[in-house]
Amino acid sequence: MLLSSVYGKTLRDWRRGLLGWGLGIGGYLVMAVGLWPAYSQDAEVLESLVAGMPEAVKAAFGITDLSTAVGYLEAQIFSFTLPLLLLVFGIAAGARAIAGDEESGSLELLLAHPVNRRRIVLERFAALATSVAVFSLLVFLILAASDSLLGLGVGVGPVAAISVSLGLLGLLFGTLALAAGAATGARSVAIAAAVTVAAVGWAADSFGPLIEGLDWLQRLSPFYYYDAARPLRDGLNAAHAVLLALLTAAALAAGLWRFERRDVGL
Amino acid sequence: MTAVIRTQGLTKRYGQTVGIELLDLDVEAGQVFGFLGPNGAGKTTTMRLLLDVIRPTEGRAEVLGLDVAARSLDIRRRVGYLPGDLRLEGRVTAHEMLTFLGRLRGGVPQATISALAERLDLDLSRPIRALSKGNKQKAGLIQAFMHSPELLILDEPTGGLDPLVQQEFLRMVAEVARDGRTVFLSSHVLDEVERAAHRVAIIRDGRLVAVEDVVALRERAVRRIEIHFSEPVEAAPFAAIDGVVDVRVDDRVLECSVEGSVDALIKAAAVRTVVAIKTHEPDLEKVFLTYYAQERSDAAV
Numbered sequence: 001m002l003l004s005s006v007y008g009k010t011l012r013d014w015r016r017g018l019l020g021w022g023l024g025i026g027g028y029l030v031m032a033v034g035l036w037p038a039y040s041q042d043a044e045v046l047e048s049l050v051a052g053m054p055e056a057v058k059a060a061f062g063i064t065d066l067s068t069a070v071g072y073l074e075a076q077i078f079s080f081t082l083p084l085l086l087l088v089f090g091i092a093a094g095a096r097a098i099a100g101d102e103e104s105g106s107l108e109l110l111l112a113h114p115v116n117r118r119r120i121v122l123e124r125f126a127a128l129a130t131s132v133a134v135f136s137l138l139v140f141l142i143l144a145a146s147d148s149l150l151g152l153g154v155g156v157g158p159v160a161a162i163s164v165s166l167g168l169l170g171l172l173f174g175t176l177a178l179a180a181g182a183a184t185g186a187r188s189v190a191i192a193a194a195v196t197v198a199a200v201g202w203a204a205d206s207f208g209p210l211i212e213g214l215d216w217l218q219r220l221s222p223f224y225y226y227d228a229a230r231p232l233r234d235g236l237n238a239a240h241a242v243l244l245a246l247l248t249a250a251a252l253a254a255g256l257w258r259f260e261r262r263d264v265g266l
Numbered sequence: 267m268t269a270v271i272r273t274q275g276l277t278k279r280y281g282q283t284v285g286i287e288l289l290d291l292d293v294e295a296g297q298v299f300g301f302l303g304p305n306g307a308g309k310t311t312t313m314r315l316l317l318d319v320i321r322p323t324e325g326r327a328e329v330l331g332l333d334v335a336a337r338s339l340d341i342r343r344r345v346g347y348l349p350g351d352l353r354l355e356g357r358v359t360a361h362e363m364l365t366f367l368g369r370l371r372g373g374v375p376q377a378t379i380s381a382l383a384e385r386l387d388l389d390l391s392r393p394i395r396a397l398s399k400g401n402k403q404k405a406g407l408i409q410a411f412m413h414s415p416e417l418l419i420l421d422e423p424t425g426g427l428d429p430l431v432q433q434e435f436l437r438m439v440a441e442v443a444r445d446g447r448t449v450f451l452s453s454h455v456l457d458e459v460e461r462a463a464h465r466v467a468i469i470r471d472g473r474l475v476a477v478e479d480v481v482a483l484r485e486r487a488v489r490r491i492e493i494h495f496s497e498p499v500e501a502a503p504f505a506a507i508d509g510v511v512d513v514r515v516d517d518r519v520l521e522c523s524v525e526g527s528v529d530a531l532i533k534a535a536a537v538r539t540v541v542a543i544k545t546h547e548p549d550l551e552k553v554f555l556t557y558y559a560q561e562r563s564d565a566a567v
Contacts (some may be wrong), residue, residue: 003362003365003366003369004366004369005369009366012358013356013357013358032550050472071535074447077358104353104355105349105351105352105353106353106354106355106356108347108349108351108405109347109352109354109409110370111317111318111319112317112319112345112347112349113342113370113371114339114340114342114343114370114371115370116339150486178536238504261321262426263319263320263321264319265314265319
């Protein structure tokens with residue numbers, strides 16, 4: 001079955017990597033959430049610790065209060081580490097999807113078959129989206145189980161909301177790398193483009209609000225639409241989610257437009 | 267006869283560098299058509315243009331009567347292609363890769379794949395990335411042949427193959443031609459094209475130098491021949507023979523270049539006692555020079 005389409009073949013080629021990433025993401029999440037009960041014993045110490053932190057540090061790592069479960073999850077897991085893991089996976093897979101294959105020489109053979117370029121890009125994108133969705137689901141399952149086992153008091157809605165937001169963020173950056181790779185054929189350019197957007201976006205989202213008159217800056221960052229609406233507290237912000245999805249679609253369309261018109265594999 | 271490949275003024279430039287320039291080429295159905303030229307002459311560029319992997323700067327091309335720019339998908343359905351720079355990777359086995367590529371074409375019977383693998387002596391159960399260069403080349407040939415395409419475009423097909431497999435490959439090519447199907451193959455070695463093809467196009471620096479029947483080409487090919495005699499010989503009687511040039515004698519060894527038939531030279535040599543004859547592969551550069559000289563003298567007339 002997996003050998004019948006570009007989509008299936010791509011997932012098949014990626015399966016070892018996906019298993020590794022799944023174990024890494026799942027293992028990290030289980031461990032990080034599992035530390036909460038021990039953490040919460042020292043709630044008072046943590047609160048005084050947070051009170052003494054510079055605003056820039058708190059903003060950079062999304063720390064508000066570490067004495068509640070939601071505050072802990074936001075600061076320790078969802079503001080930095082887990083998005084970073086998803087971004088690294090997405091960018092690596094996205095850069096490999098077209099540009100990596102082109103550089104290795106295998107794209108030329110595929111292009112000699114009766115498969116049009118649009119289909120190749122869309123099926124590779126679908127494989128990327130499937131992988132990210134699987135990780136999103138994994139995050140949802142682990143967090144929902146932890147929520148009821150450890151009594152974190154988050155609720156299924158917010159757990160689903162943060163999982164979806166995380167997936168949309170990972171897919172956006174993966175698609176940026178895929179699209180930049182499809183447009184240029186260079187894996188290094190694909191990675192550089194996505195990493196640049198990520199670094200600048202993260203800085204704008206973290207430090208923009210701290211600078212007077214520049215607080216609008218964070219609204220240009222994809223990270224703002226990931227967690228500014230506090231999905232772990234208030235559930236999914238539909239407008240923000242749609243915006244992330246639209247950015248993804250725009251990046252994909254731009255990459256596709258260029259890929260259909262350029263020379264492949266030189 | 268209908269043209270299976272037809273290019274008109276086909277041009278590909280990369281910035282300032284020329285890939286191919288104003289190429290007009292006609293390949294007729296049922297032929298094995300050789301595309302001969304040194305590395306970097308534009309052979310791969312031409313083939314990639316025919317497959318729509320790259321796009322022309324100017325000019326147009328038709329394959330199987332269909333315009334490449336508009337109908338590439340329909341063309342690719344009916345063409346088998348072996349890239350010149352074939353690099354296969356991945357953990358999947360050769361069998362799985364060929365099955366996948368076959369399904370992109372709507373499915374190829376397992377028996378066909380197995381039969382081809384047996385002919386070329388390839389173990390299909392091994393992972394693609396673990397195959398040697400020659401075995402990867404065999405997998406590449408199988409994917410090009412397996413759906414019995416009307417046209418095969420093969421870029422340097424014998425690279426990395428050992429002589430026995432090359433023989434089998436030549437038989438496969440001959441069978442395709444017997445079916446009335448067409449093969450367009452490139453090489454930078456004259457002998458290889460001579461053995462496989464009926465007609466040959468010679469390309470150099472992106473320009474088509476000549477299109478000839480192989481028989482005619484062979485007649486014009488300049489061969490370097492070395493004859494060892496039992497006794498010292500004179501140069502003069504050999505230099506007088508028509509088609510023999512560049513004669514050098516060193517005691518008992520005669521060296522010369524022969525254009526076309528070597529018959530007269532051999533008969534002249536046979537008068538004496540011949541110890542050994544060595545012939546060198548026709549030098550492609552010399553073949554080109556012959557054609558350039560021809561072009562110039564034609565222009566002078």
